[in-house]
Amino acid sequence: MALDRIEKLVEKYFEGETSIAEEKELKTYFSSTDVAQHLEQYKPVFGYFSQAKQEQFTPSIPLKSGKKQKRLAWLSVAAAVVVMVGIGFFAYQNTSDPNQENLGVIDDPEIAFRETQKALALISKHVNTGIESVNYLGEYQQSKNKIFK
Amino acid sequence: MNQKEFMQLVSPFKDKVFRLAKRLLVSTEEAEDATQEVLVKLWNKNENLDEYKSVEAVAMTMTKNYCLDQLKSKRASNLTIVHNNFTDREASLQQKVEDNDTWKWVEKIINDLPEQQKLIVQMRDIEEMEFEEIAKILEMNEQAVRTALSRARKMIREKMTNTHSYGIG
Known part of the structure; x- marks a missing residue:
């Protein structure tokens, strides 16, 4: 390679006007063993450029995490919907159950009357036991009447 | 796009991204983190990737922005570790040691330049x-890139x- 051409290229190079091809030419020239004495100082620069391009990225790329997180988000939304629908369904079933259940029908009016009386008696009995426990409150009423006449 | 296709898409330039990150962040570990970060971001953009003309240019721009942000947040306590992994060459040990030395010097000079350069x-x-590519990635015009490059080379x-001449290197 002609020395004056290289010198011209070096000149152009520092002005930022060389093309990629010309820069490659310079790199090959400076990687050769016979570099002119006065250009020797540029050798490490071009040497470094060629060497720096060799470095590689070795770690793996954790791609899964990104996608998985997205999927997980959708999964949790779906799960929430399923849970809410489930709760709603059971609540609906529970409230509507008594209406649908067959409670039995008594056709004979006399038996029906007796059964009703029995049922009402049962209720009043329970209500009375409830009221009994409140009866002692009447004592307050009496004492109050004694004081405030 | 599935993982395999994505890997095929990024494999031609992932080293480039890494080297660019390392140029700015200096530390190999940080550069690796940055590269992973950028590639994962790119992967999450997945569906929109077809819209870009050059995914490589997008990746380089993202890397540049990410690293500059990283530097900005770390400027206060800038701890830099220099790692050099020089590849073996067919040269005598003496020559290699000398080369490594001068290369390190060149690396140091480049690392002392302003970020843009x-x-x-x-x-x-x-x-x-x-x-043209560089100008696009850096969002500058070509002439400005040429000027900055010339300044850096000088x-x-x-x-x-x-x-x-002083024989320090």
Whole structure:
């Protein structure tokens, strides 16, 4: 390679006007063993450029995490919907159950009357036991009447 | 796009992204983190990737922005670790040691340049990219890139000449 051409290229190079091809030419020239004495100082620069391009990225790329997180988000939304629908369904079933259940029908009016009386008696009995426990409150009423006449 | 296709898409330039990140962040570990970050971001954009003309340019721009942000947040306590993994070459040990030494010196000079010039030197002199691409990635016009590059190259020459004549390197 002609020395004056290289010198011209070096000149152009520092002005930022060389093309990629010309820069490659310079790199090959400076990687050769016979570099002119006065250009020797540029050798490490071009040497470094060629060497720096060799470095590689070795770690793996954790791609899964990104996608998985997205999927997980959708999964949790779906799960929430399923849970809410489930709760709603059971609540609906529970409230509507008594209406649908067959409670039995008594056709004979006399038996029906007796059964009703029995049922009402049962209720009043329970209500009375409830009221009994409140009866002692009447004592307050009496004492109050004694004081405030 | 599935993982395999994505890997095929990024494999031609993932090293480039890594080297650019390392140029700015200096530490290998940080550069690796940055590269992973950028590629995962790219992967999450997955569906929209087809819209870009050059995914590589997008990746380089993302890397540049990410690293500059990273530097900004770490400026206060800037701890940098220099790692060099020089590849073996067929040369005598003496020659190798000498080369490593001067290369390290060049690396140091480049790392001392302003960020903008570092980026340009990395992309032009090391990655051999066209001015047009560089201008697009850096969101500058081509002439400005040329000027900055010339300035950076002259700075490297000046510092190299000093060390050469004083025999420090």
